[in-house]
Amino acid sequence: MNILLLWNNPLLVEKISRLQGLDDFCFHFLPHGDFVGLDKLMNSFHISAIFTEHDRSHNATAVQALADQYPHLPLIAIGTVSFEQAMLDSMNTAYWDYLISSSISTVTLRKAILSNRQRVDLMEKARWGENQVRKVMDYSNSLLARISHEVRTPMNAVIGMAEMLYDTGPDSKQRFYIETIRESGVHVLTLFNDLLDYSNIESNNIPIYNRPFNLHECLSDVIVEVMEQARHKRLELLFDIEPSLPKQFLGDVLRLRQVVMHLMENALKFTSHGSVCLRARAFGKENKQWLCIEVEDTGEGIKPGQIHSLFKPYIETLNEKESIKGIGLGLTICDRLVKKMNGKIEVESQPGKGSRFSLFLPYHSPKNTPANPPDPKLKGKKVLLLSHDTLLEPILKKYMAYNGMEFETMTIGNDFSGLSDWLQPFDLLITHLRTNIKIDLKLVDIVREQKQIPHLLIKDREKMGDKLIVIRKDTVILPKPLYYKDLFDSIRATLDKQADRLNTIGQSLQPDEHMAEYHPLDILVADDNVINQRILMSVLNRYGYQVRVADNGREAIESLERRMYDVVFMDIQMPLVDGIEATNIIRTKFSKKKQPYIVALTAGQAMPVKTDYIKKGFDDLLYKPVEGKVLAQLLLQIPRRER
Template sequence: MDLANKLAEERRARLAAERLLELKQAELSAANRKLGRHALALTKQVGATQAEMATVRDENEKVKSDLTVANEKIEIAERRLWLSIQAIQDGFAFFDADSRLIGANGAYIDFFDGLEEIAPGVSYMRILQILTDEGLIDTEDRTPDEWRAMMTDRWLSPTPEPVVMRTWNDQYVKLIDQRGHGGDVVSLALNITSTVRYEAQLREERERAEAANRAKSAFLANMSHEIRTPMNGVVGMAELLADTDLTEEQRLYATTIRHSGEALLVIINDVLDYSKIEAEKLVLHPEPFDLERCVHEVVTLLQPTARDKGLTLLVDFDLFLPTRFVGDPGRVRQVLTNLVGNAVKFTAHGHVLIRVTGVPDDNGGGAVHITVEDTGIGIPADKVDHVFGEFNQVEDERNRQFEGTGLGLAISRRLVEMMGGSVWVESEEGAGSCFGLRLPMPGGDSAPPAPPHLDGRLTHVLVVDDLEVNRTILERQLTALGLRVTACCSGDKALETLAGEDDVGLVISDHNMPDMDGLELAEAVRAAGHRTLPFLLLSSAPGLAESEAGRRHIQGVLQKPAPRGELFAKLAAIGGLVAEPPPRPAEPLPEMTETAHPSDAPRLMRVLAAEDNRTNQLVFNKMVKDLAIELRFANNGEEAVAAYRDFGPDLIFMDISMPGMDGKQATAEIRRIEAGTGAHVPIVALTAHAMAGDAEDILAAGLDHYLTKPLRKSLIHDRLAKAEPPGVRPVFAGARGTPADSETTDSPAQAS
């Protein structure tokens, strides 16, 4: 048993050991499996890490490759930049924040004439020292120390100002320095020698041009004086000669002389005006003025010429446009005179029409639109663009039909542009032209003339005119006033209309018409039984119409073209709202006789004329010979001052250019004498000077008025009338004409 027990125990022990071994084997297998799994995970992790390392290695290689390429590109760019900097003809340098040279191109280094010290590392202050010590620059009026201090202060400023240096060999270098955020400085040394010399050359040329312009102005002023002085004798004598008893042939000769002289004056004025515009010395003088009156003054001035050619001058002034504007009336009148004068000159048959309207301005204001239309020769299409050029004429130079300088339109264009406006032309050869201008002129302080309030008293107007354009203008104006208008082209048509119409309240007829003129029509209207029908006559020569026998058949004569105010006044009078006073008979001036109370007779007006030219003295004397004045002449300024003391004149006409003491000096002496007495005698300048500034200089010298030669009798009489003191014998007593009878329109230079 013991053995069996022992075997059983051994068997049990062996089984237990086997079970333990199996257990340990199972644990070992589990551990192996776990270790295998862990090993597999580590293997995968190592593989991933190796892949990542390979990727990083590849990326690193790419970065290294890109960096190498970038470095190569940077080297290439730096090399190109440096080569470009070296190629610059001007100096180029870099300085660090401590003002030490980093690098510079050859042009900058060469400026120091090969000095070895000028190299990277040298300070800017040392460079300034070298410049002065080596005498490389001209410090002008500064000492070397002062110059270096000035340049150092400039260098240390946050924004150094450019400075120009003059070198020892007469070169000019402009330094431009730009400071960066880190304190580094980029410095440019620009060689501006050619620019400086070019500017100096321009200054010299400008000075020569100004000297030449002054010489030209002096020449023109002298020539104007030299031409106008004898022209005063020519035109003045011709005007006086025309006032004498002449045969028709002699009067033709005298008139031709006067017209030729006046034509020469127009040329002189054109040349002087163009010279002033060219030198930019022509000054505008804006002031409130009556534009409608200005237009009609131009028409009145040119009416005789147009009438002699059989032309009709017409004005179409917008009924509701204000009459006063702010501008230079003299220059506006000059432009209109030129445009209308050209239209009359180049028109052989038909009419010349001036239209004036208001148009909106680009700035919200208003502008005046003026056109001058004619039925003349027109302008060829290939020459339209050249009519405003200097010295241009429309006709061929080989066959000049019309006289003139060719400056008028050029001057007009420049004047209009100076006034801020524009000018243009539309034309068709053989069919006439239309010149237009647009002037931005502010409105004045007046409204347009108030239209008449007819209140049904006048409803139907018959207009008779052989010219269609004038019928159209009148019809449009009268229709705008609320009137019914019937227009006829002849007297016969008008009589037929009156026979079939019983409500016509007014007839407005042109004076000069073919077959039956206006006065003959008025007589025929009366003969037809219309004895109370009001009849108005439009005439370009109202004085002539007033003197004709048929005047008794009409109620009034209107200047053709008629200003709006006059037309409105006539319509209102005929409408029964305004009683038109009958014309007053002219009162004869009292005749002065030598035997009528000589002791009580008033004294004569005393007039002193200072003039050194004997011919001009003769002309002046003849112009005033019929006037009741006491005239004395002085041959120079000294005689004028002496005559002022002894003669006590009421008015002095003073020539400006006289030998010895001239007119300005004589006036100054007279004004000095007057300062102690409180008196003031009017002094009128008589001068042949008509250049820019002459009028201002003369008036500033103490003279009161300014007239240019050749003198006009009407202007002399006008000054005498305005200066006539109270208590003297009437200056125009017994004279054949008064200033009111003469044309007193001054030229821009003559207006005082």
């Protein structure tokens, strides 16, 4: 066993040389600072341990550099009693062990070498075991991802076909069957997504990115995604984002959206009546600010004894009257992701009253300017709210105060005799238009008879397609949930008696079975899966489009060489030439005039960020299973290429 001794004390060298019983060790002596000799010796011999002298000339930097250069090699100090504390302190960073020079003997030297070599052997075994565990986990993740992909492809087909069948006008009984098929398919995909995410988090395979994103758009997208679920359960859906928050934040928008989406879906799942509210605000001092996103519901609530176990795997809080199925990984995944983003999740709950999940993240904004600065033209305007909606009132009050507007509320019954006097001092009237409550709609005419005042009606959403309705130049119906920008665009337009200009919203072309006639496009679908081809073709045929297909990226390129296409739907994973490679070839091979609009299609378990695919040459991104309405709206935005 080769042992290296680094020191300049000849007496110590002589003392060690005279020790008996060390024939199985070969000692090599080098003076301190001889780095050239050190490199040569380390390259020539397999050194098992290094002893270094610790005296007045001790160079902590050099010793630390030596420890860093050979981290798996025992570095043992030898010094006098007066340096014992210094050597002990250095064991936290550089030394593995130390010996007192006056007590050096065959036994102490042999013990120091062998005990520290045992540590090396144990560390190597631990590293080997860790590598084996990592290999097993990588194999398990790879296997799970492969199984997930094999399940996801036919499941996407099941969901896609169910949606197409739903659009054929089935009767109520058939609709029930179709909805059950679709919901079950989505549930299976969700389970696989959770398993994959949890597996990747456990093996530390999920990176967290820090790049600019639009917080308002991110949260608005979540609201849109859960809107139908809330409407189906007759739940009030509220969106309360501080208007003073900046437009741009730095962070991982994909993971943030995933966490907020899960919290919202959980809130809706465990709430049978009442409301679910998504809030966003900032708090803290300038040197340490936090972004707080809250999801509050009026559901069953959580028992105090269950809160501490919510974020543990395989824990599910069950409603006593209803068994909620699941594998209980969602909140665990949320908690792990938020911690990776240097944040935390807190829970407050009262059984029978509801719960509030608060997500706290470090506040990082490239430009700390409000996305919606106060409008000075609105300052001093007086607003009256006539409504039974106590949930919406505090949100409206806060928004009005932000713009310097005076805000009052009043509750009235069916007696409107004094309405003219009540309205007199106000510039704007806001009322609630409830579903199937005729008196709310009648109030529009009553107000017009009493006083010509700008009037904004907040309407309960009856269906997903509900949009803003202009009744008169100063009267508008706005569906809930309210978005700050839409609300104040409507307020400004009604106050200016120019509400008709709001009609430009939603006046663009609407998708229907004749869409291909008034918006013709030549379309190519590149996908190696026949079922996926059929689904996409059927959806496009529904809008009147005839489609050509390619089984891989190479065929897509060859098809583009033969004719011009306006849009190509490009699957990412294909044999021979995949979607990313094919897109790169198209961007370099064809002139700008002949390049089609390329839409990436992905069935990955985690929704990728669209900007990542745009950087790779794509124009847009769709997730499988592709929804017909989403696809149609995208097609309406794609211009036909000049022939």
